[in-house]
Amino acid sequence: MARGTCHNREKMSKEWFHFVILLHTFLQNFSLTSAIESHNQAFIQTDNHLTYIGDGRDFNGIPVEVIPGEPINLISRIEQENKDIFKSNTVKFEPSWLDFQQQPVGMPIMQQVLVQNTDTKNNLHLLSISGSTVHFHCSFFQEKMVPPGGNTTFDVVFLARQEGNVENTLYIHTSHGSFTFHVFGVGIPNPYRLRPYLGAKVPLNSSYSPLIKIHNPHGSTLQILEMFASEGDLHLELPTGDLDAPKNLWEIPPYETKAVMKANFVGRVVNNHTAFIRIKTNQEQRSHLLILPVEVEVSSSPGIYSPSEMIDFGIMRTLDDPATVQLKLMNTGSKPMHIVSVSVSPPNDAINIEFRPTKLQPDIVRHTTIAHVTFKASKALHPKQMLGKIIVKSKNGEQKIIIPYQATVYHGSLAYNANNTHFFSARDRWNYTRFMTFTNTFNFTVVVYNVSIPSLVKQYFSILNFTKPVSIESRQTLTAFLLKFHPNDTQLHFTTYLTLYTNASQFVIPIVVYNGLLQVIPHRPEKYKGQFDFGTMGMSETRCMTFTLRNDNPVDVKVRINASAEVHIGEITPDMNGTTVTFLGMEKGNGTMLTREHNTSDVDYNWLKISPYHFAVFSVNLTAPDYEGIFASDMLITTQFEDIWIPVTLRTSDGSLNTIPEKLIFERVFPGKNPYKVLQIYSSFRDFMEVTSVSFQPSDTRFYFEPPNNERILLEPFKNNIVGNIYFDSKRECKEDCYVGLQTNTPAGQQWLSGLGLDKEVADTDQYLFTRLQQKWDKLEKSEQNTANVTIEIDTSEVRGFLFSAQSHLHWPSLFRKQKIKFPLTQIGNTSVSDFIVENPGNVPVLIQILPLSLYPNPQTIIELLSQRYDLLDLEQYNPNPQNPVPGFRKHIESTLGVKPHKHSITTVLQPGVKVKVRVGFQPRDDISRTSLILIRNNLTIIDAIVVQGQGGRGK
Structure with missing residues (x-):
């Protein structure tokens, strides 16, 4: 059996011995x-x-x-x-x-x-x-x-x-x-998709254990007969670690890839080790030997090590989902290592790195994930993008490790008609048989060697006329098999998939069984399921109720509304005439609420088409009768697949409810600032009412309601009643991953804190953190998610569905009240003094560090020249007064946070709402106009700045 010959060197072929005898001879004699x-x-x-x-x-x-x-x-x-x-x-x-x-x-x-x-x-x-x-x-x-x-x-x-x-x-x-x-x-490229294992570096007494996977490029089963290594410290083990393996472990079906062995190299001696792995198969010919070089460097130097000598994303197709690999490192030193950057070289649009500065603790046993590296095959348009290097750097350049990466991208696909995988499940059981025809757009022949469907749906589907294997040449169109749908029930609705096993990896083809029915989703809680209950309304009061029709089908669904936009009412009552339905918009997805305002002026209300996997939002607009009573009717929605009847009910009473103000607007909010508005309701109904619920549509965790106390909330007639407070807190959604705000107890926050001493790495850290926050903010702006809209719905013991709106506007905060300081014309040698206010606009403390640009590490030379004319006059070198609080600020930071801020900067913690006045001086040495920046490093926006301008003059 294969496992019995795993380490049998007596059976080496003449060719193998001839090839490696030179290396063995050298290894035996070179020690002399x-x-x-x-x-x-x-x-x-x-x-x-x-x-x-x-x-x-x-x-x-x-x-x-x-x-x-x-x-x-x-x-x-x-x-x-x-x-x-x-x-x-x-x-x-x-x-x-x-x-x-x-x-x-x-x-x-x-x-x-x-x-x-x-x-x-x-x-x-x-x-x-x-x-x-x-x-x-x-x-x-x-x-x-x-x-x-x-x-x-x-x-x-x-x-x-x-x-x-x-x-x-x-x-x-x-x-x-x-x-x-x-x-x-x-x-x-190796037809068995094997590669040499070169460039591994491991610490002394640790191991390097790559998994060996072999692809079978042949149309028959590939049998691995034996594998052996040429080096004593390189051992071959079963992938599972077991001593015995099943008989079929080394049998690889046609065109499949399987892990067959794990190479385990133990670094016992500090040196550069070279070995070879020999693989013998039943397909072996004299010209088809399989020999894999293995090179490992064993080092006793403390530092950071990677368990893998290469990041291999494997084989991907252009349309595949991005592949993500964890980047793991080990720190064999005695102290924690600050990892400040993970970058790709050369720059590559196909590579995305998710990383934040972190502290890698010493651990000679376990590896720690420090980043996620993602490869997007759709962006790899050039061969140069399929390989490169990932560079990891530690603080102050103490350590750097370079890890190569590679990917194999096949440009092309197996194109097919998606309609052939959509099956309508009607009121009657119908059988369908579809021709599964594919066009090969790759530049090589694709071999389909197997087709499968999940066992749970085999009662509905069968694969017919498939003869293994099916070869589809490049640019060829060919029918590979037939797919038969034989349902045992009616009006089925589910999604499954068909898997094609090919020499170009697996293809997953979605199969959709649909019934054409729409999902009706009201935007307010239903008192009775399937019923639109408007609750109690004032006489002649106009109220609207929004709802969504969601199309989860792969085909268009046509909704009929008459030209006057009046809803079809069955058994219509004269008192509810004029009730209308208005189309508000349609968007893609399985949502319920629109994300933007839509132009619906050119909508054809006779047959409104809802696209596949889209949802449409409508508004039922109703005016209550002018007398008290209870009213009911039916709304009819007609599609080509069904008729939907929805009961509409309401009760009228003499009175109304109004909010003060009519609309709640939260301006200039951001994570870390959670404002609130006092909600007041005026009731003109004759009776007392109890508020039973306050809800938000659509559900948005950032908005929430807090009553004034735990007692019942009553609405007194003809009075402004305080119901409670409506809050908006954007951190409830983004948690600790918001577009502003950095917790100092996180790894990234610790890295930022270490920059208070203004070491040479601070610019890299600030740039990374600031860019990361800005990208999040830009994404919010581009997707128009910087404005949040909700409808607040209040139910009382008498009135249901009283609606009003609230809106919040997110923005990028600033700690400065003014963005520019312009000094008056100042005589050369003299000093002009101005000041600015630094204010914490949020509800949580903010740590700030104020400094002139000239003090910031690694600014451009021209900026250093421009910034030399400005000084912070509150520093003790300019203000030695014992009452100067600046030195005390720095000592407080050092004692509480354990970091020592730079002595030429102003560093302190701003409590919520606190303001600090900072003086800045301008002392010109010539009459040239100067412009520079005063920087404020902070853990809210990372970097903020104020422009300072001044010009010197000569006295006459």
Whole structure:
């Protein structure tokens, strides 16, 4: 069985042994040579020579040869070899160069080179072969000494480690001189979707454990026969960690991908380790070996480490949903590490990083998620966008880690007619059979090897005429199978899916079974389900009630309303004539309330079409009769699928209710400021009423009602009655993730607090936090969600559905009352003084730090020049008065929050509603007009600023 041969090295094939013998020979002997250290280099040994191929630091680019036991002068040897190259024409190579053409990554190919000694008198001694490449490998010479006119051979193996062109030069060192031999190759994607595992770095005594997944590109089952590794510290384990595996673990069905093994490397020795994983399958041929290089650096240095050497988003199609991967790190140091930035290089629109500055605690066992990296295939329009680097930086540049990422994006899809997957479930049971025809828009053949539907819906659907597998060539249109709908019930309504298993991953095709019925959703609580109850109304009072018709069907539903916009009333009573229904608008989604005002002037009321998966909002406008009584009627809504009858009821009484004011408006609010309005109601009804409920339509947690006390709320006739307070608190929706406001006890807040000392990283932190908040605010503005509208509905013991409106306007707050200070013309050398007010406009404390721009780290040079003329005159260096409160402000921050603010800044906590007057001085040194900024760092908006302008003058 496969598991029995997992580590069986006795069964290595000749090809595998031939390929790795060079590496094993080196590993056994290199420990005796202390002159050269290994670090991701290539070594080739023949005869008694050990050639070290460096990274470009060798003398004149010529490989250095070390001959054990024979002292030599390296410099003179290299100079002599330089003279010998190309000097002799007594050696001939056949072929004269090698081109391996296109070869899959991880699948080596070997070619033989013939060496001929054309000298008629002298023997040819073959000394060594060297070269600075990890893609090409050479064998020993078959014969070390070639007689005059004789020949011998050696083998060259091309093992592509990456996609793209590879070319290099091999140096053949002989007794007749040194000769160059050029080799070429092109790495292409591995058909089994395997890749080398290169660049991993792990701390000492920890492990690196990549999961090995293999894709079967063949039309028959791929059987993994055995897997083994060439390095003692690299062990192969089952993906589950079990000792035994089921028989089918290493059986991969056609075109499927399966995890077959986990490689586990344990870093016991500080060094750079290289190993190979050999995979043997039942499809193996001489030209189809599977060999995966594994390179791991083991380090004893404390710092941050990643468990993965690469972020691989796998295979994606253009229309796929974005793929998100957690970025995890480990801190092996003794102190917490402040992670200040996670960025992508080069910039890539297809990559989105969700990150906030955080503190990575020391932990040598567990990894911590610090960011989420998302790849959007729809934005990857260029091959360069499919790979790059994620760069993680810590505070003050102490640590930096670079993690490559890659994605494989297939541009195209399997296009089909969506109407073929929509099935109408009528009043009678009808059977349908649909041709499932697909057009392949990929640039390669798509093989459909299986089709499935969920077991719960097999009673309704069957797949017919599917013959495995079905191949659809590029740009070809083909019917793959038939889909039969055979319902066992009527008027079904549900959504399911059909899954296509292909060599281009899985395709999920939605299937919709619909009945054409609309959902009627009133916007106020129903006293009786399915009934529009207007409650008690004043005589001749006009009132409206809004409701929604939601179309959850994949087809248009037509709603009939007559041309005069009068509602169809069955058994109409004369007293309710003139009741109308008005169309307010239609939007996409499963909502109930409109998000904006719509233009409905050109609406055709004869047949109003509600689009698939849209909702339409209507208003029933009713004027009560001019006498007291109880009234009832029916409203009729007609569609092509059904007739909807809705009872309409009301009661009239002499009187009315009115709010004071008529509309509640909350201006200039933001998270951290929760204003309230006192709600008063005037009642002209003759009887006392008790308020039974106050509700908001649509439901919006930001609006809420608080009664004045726990007693009953009574409305006294002919009097302004205080019902309670209506509040608006936007933080109830956004919680701790609002467009303004930063809690100092969060990781991001701690990072911001550490910037009070104005270290060099403060600009990066402020920029990230400010940009993040601004993006949230911009998103609110663009989506027009910066204005909130609700209808407040009050029910009493007598009147139901008394409605009035409330509105709130969100804005971006500022701590300054004025945005600009302009100093008068000031004589050079003199000082002009002005002041400004800093005010906390919210209901929670705000920590502020005021400083001139010249004190802020890393401003542009020109801004530094402009800002040199302004000073904060309340600093102790300008105001040494013992009564100056500024030093005490800083000491309070240091004692309570544990951070030391910069001594040339003004730092304090502003309590809600508190104002602080700050003086600023202008001392010109020339007569040039100057403009600069006074900054205020704060945990509300992160950065705020006031413009200061001044000009010096010369006295006459």
